[in-house]
Amino acid sequence: MTDSLSDFDGLLNWPSLQDWVATQSLPGTGPITAVNKLSGGSQNNIFLLSRKDASFVLRRPPKHLRPNSNETMLREARVLAALKGSAVPHPEFHAACADESVIGSAFYVMAALDGFMPIGALPGNYATDPQWRRAMGPEMVKAAAALAAVDYQAVGLSDFGKPDNWLERQVSRWRTQLDGYREMPNYPGSSLPYIDEVGDWLERNRPEKAHIGIIHGDLQFANVMFRKDEPRMAGLIDWELSTLGDPLLDLGWILTSWTEPGDPDMGRKPAVEPWDGFVSRADLIKQYGEISGRDMSDMPWFFVLACFKLTCLLEGTYARACAGKASMEMGNFLHNYALWLMAKARQLIA
Template structure:
């Protein structure tokens, strides 16, 4: 490897990358042993992980690693991400290709993997390029999200070696207790009261009493929405689905429910704006459901259960940030904003179950 870009010239981002050790490791990696690193920049990569764009003489590389302060399963989660992405190779699921994986945390302080960059953007807020000016491109965004969800659901998790990715037994029956216990666990935080989240009892009882009859088990991304999907700027297509840290086994219809929960329509409860703008031209929720069920042969009458479950699950998860704000670990403004969205989700869930 060339030494023209000495490690002292590259930012270590508060010791998130040990360049000397990384270069030695790269020199032993067949796919990347001849690369010459020129520069590095830190990208937006979510709350749990750090993502870096490394420019070399031959190609750009994305490095993804956990945060500086590792949690008990941080390394396990990042390696699982890489494993899932490798397993998806050759499938119809748009995803980044993994170039190399490192399970030795002594190299840069955590396990990590390297992958090919994707063209396009992943964001909420104002849309760029033709997405901002052409309603047909915005319509295609919904269609592409549904196709990606259906393609992931079509993957045979057993044949690609992911049968151990979760616990499929009684998955549907276990969901309410699983996420309700998560919510109630925050009660140990001084100043936080789980009772502040509305409709948890009513929605939980409805989910328990109305278990779906149309059930499948497969891969579930777990957070399929605009900020976690890279859309191409060259054509209205998905370049790749990102942020696979929540992937597990479950009923793939939950990914559709997640998309529906992120959507915006007239008649929704107050307190939420479209995730991206402008919003005119986007498919309706009904059209999203019809497309998915046509692609996968699922029963559309069962979808409200998964829609309500997605709202319930995400609300319970988000309350963790609100509880942390009560303990002073997260800015109060952030906590209040997250709690407002969790409240909207439960109001939407209540609207679904009351329909």
């Protein structure tokens, strides 16, 4: 059966992968008989593998590995394994492989989620029923609060990040990353407005104390899946930016993906459509506080930090596009999104 399976231009090495599957305690029996490449994940590759009685998902880095690609894969696997039995909606972890000789990189296997990624036009009842759309924001907040409630030390993730001086390190950490893009060929340098103003505000208004926990790191519509049969989340996906930090940053990240009257008018469209029916940002903040028991008075700071950090990350794709290492269409799109984020941050601090 291996002969009929595509290797997707060298991303999967079937003889050695079949041998590895045979040694693991994975759902189903026998060799892999079918494979489909799934959409989603701009950097990494996701495949649905099927064998007798079962199917599961394999996730691996791109063919041309970055210096930290394998480490990132194994970090993702580690956090998913640590979440077993928690209230966090996530794909069940099955197994990981650090041996690059199997398919050319580290990879891991997890359960397939039954659902869809909400980007652009919503499907089914989400498109026609405002009450289904109204449930989406609270579902994302419940997932963020559930992740924040996990005791990272109890699940073996004490060394998963750098909690010491977390608040104090944020602005310099991401500003250094932004400045580093100057080394990219043909990158004109950051033309982002308000970076210094917003960074200075963040430094001057830093909260007194961080509450350290596991953060997803990129909690937005592109990294969640919702069920098709009811307005509930199927799971959080794409854990490559997960680390230790203050979980209010995850809520700030959700708020950056929201659309409300009064936001900067810069041609930005809602992440999903139709948008009517979605609850307000204030409702999301209130709900998170009620679930978590946290004082939410510092939430404006974390919203601004989310805008600042995401801007610094998105500009990296624009810099790579200028250097010919990414799509210029995508680079321009993300650069324009970064401009909107900085306008929103300045609006918040005004």
